[in-house]
Amino acid sequence: MSLFWRIFLLNAVVVTAAFTLLMVGPFTVSTPVLVTEAMILTGVLVVMLVVNAGLLRVGLAPLDRLTRTMSTVDLLRPGHRLAVSGRTGIADLIRSFNTMLDRLEAERATSAARALSAQEAERQRIAQELHDEVGQTLTAVLLELKRVADHAPEPVSGEVRQVQETVRNGLDEIRRIARRLRPGVLKExxxxxxxxxxxxxxxxxxxxxxxxxxxxxxxxxxxxxxxxxxxxxxxxxxxxxxxxxxxxxxxxxxxxxxPPHSGSRPPAxxxxxxxxxxxxxxxxxxxxxxxxxxxxxxxxxxxxxxxxxxxxxxxxxxxxxxxxxxxxxxxxxxxxxxxx
Missing domain, CATH: 3.30.565.10 (Histidine kinase-like ATPase, C-terminal domain)
Incomplete structure (x- = not known):
């Protein structure tokens, strides 16, 4: 039975019960309405609303749990599933939600694997370019600065050597960055x-x-x-x-x-x-x-x-x-x- 018909029948049962009670009971409604009659009708209405609310809360409780689960789902923390409960309709909805989570987690894992693989490839490419292009260029600059410093008079020679030291520190930093981008020591x-x-x-x-x-x-x-x-x-x-x-x-x-389970434990x-x-x-x-x-x-x-x-x-x-x-x-x- 669908959720619509279950809710409809719950309301129909409550309304029919109240109608039958008024029909067979010693109740009358005067014009104008007397105080006692108004109190009886109000009491019947309150009972109808309370019973109806209780039945709906019981019937829709799985939907509340589903709503709470949906608001806390995090695909980076997979594995959380809602227990399938309730009658046909709500149970099908929970089952479909769990199936959707399975598909989303699988798709996210696949896309994340591709993205991280591309990221690692890009890290290696950048590290290689830093080592081959920038590193070699700075090495050539260091050699040229050394040649200039050897032939330059003081105090120009001292200033050139300070620049040489700055370039050497920059080269060391580039090599350090390249090692972090591509951890060669991990592979070797x-x-x-x-x-x-x-x-x-x-x-x-x-x-x-x-x-x-x-x-x-x-x-x-x-x-x-x-x-x-x-x-x-x-x-x-x-x-x-x-x-x-x-x-x-x-x-x-x-x-x-x-250790492997013994005979006293259930088999896995x-x-x-x-x-x-x-x-x-x-x-x-x-x-x-x-x-x-x-x-x-x-x-x-x-x-x-x-x-x-x-x-x-x-x-x-x-x-x-x-x-x-x-x-x-x-x-x-x-x-x-x-x-x-």
Whole structure:
């Protein structure tokens, strides 16, 4: 039965019951209406409205839950679905809404993968141009400045050497930017070495980055390692720019999974059992800064969430114990294959 006919029949039942009560009961209506008759009619009307409101609230309760769910849906935090309940009509609406969420999350994941892939390609192109074009040009300028400084008289020679030092600092900065855009150490030496190098870059005056990296990390695959590196990079960048922190801890640990279930536990599916036994890899960045407070999520944090979705990971950002902010990226192992 459709929602329209259910609401119509609910109202029809209430009105019919009231009409029958007035017909068979010892009720009369005078002209003009007496006070007692007015009180009886008013009471019947109030009862009709209360009963009708109660029946409608019960019948439309699933729609209220659906409305609340729709207002809180976030495609960057997938997996939340509304339990299918209610009769035909409302149940079909909830089921259609859940199906729409499945489709939207799949489409967003696909589009995000394409966008991030294009972003990484553009990062590599820019890094290559900085290294090959700008870097070589500045290197040639340094050589020319050295030649001029060697043949110029004082104090011109000293001034040229100051300019030479400025150009050298600019060249070092360009190389540093190129390394961040294209982390060659990640490809050549692996994730652990890349994170150690990244922590060293951010250990500047006023900020100390302490790192803890397990030595028994499993093979994660290039895509997962790149996501872990980019999340760590974005987290440290946010800390350095906005947190006002002095201490940052970066840890990458392998969390073992639960042992296979015994006969006393209910059997699990093969995929669930494999994921539970394999455990997870956790990246945790914790600082002692001012914390996130009630600030809205920016583009950097949304980008981290999109990257986490690509590998089926779970990203949480919240207050750290004591003070500061904690970013935790948990990558389950065994739930999906990791390919190079």
């Amino acid at each position: 030496l692996g994730l652990a070495s890349a994170l150690k190098s990244l922590a060293g870059e951010f250990s500047t005056a006023g900020l100390t980055v302490r790192r803890t990296i397990d030595g028994d990390l499993p093979d994660l695959g290039k895509e997962t390692e790149l996501v872990l590196y980019r999340v760590a990079q974005e987290s440290l960048t946010n800390t350095a720019r906005h947190a006002g922190a002095r201490q940052v801890s970066l840890s990458l640990t392998h969390v073992p999974g639960a 599916s093969a995929a669930t059992e494999q994921a539970a036994c394999s455990g997870a890899v956790e990246l945790r960045i914790r600082d002692d800064g001012r914390g996130v407070g009630g600030a809205p999520e920016g583009a950097g944090l949304r980008g981290m969430r999109e990257r986490a979705l690509l590998i089926g990971a779970d990203l949480t950002v919240g207050p750290a114990p004591g003070r500061g902010t904690e970013v935790l990226l948990r990558v389950p192992l065994g739930g999906k294959e990791h390919h190079d």
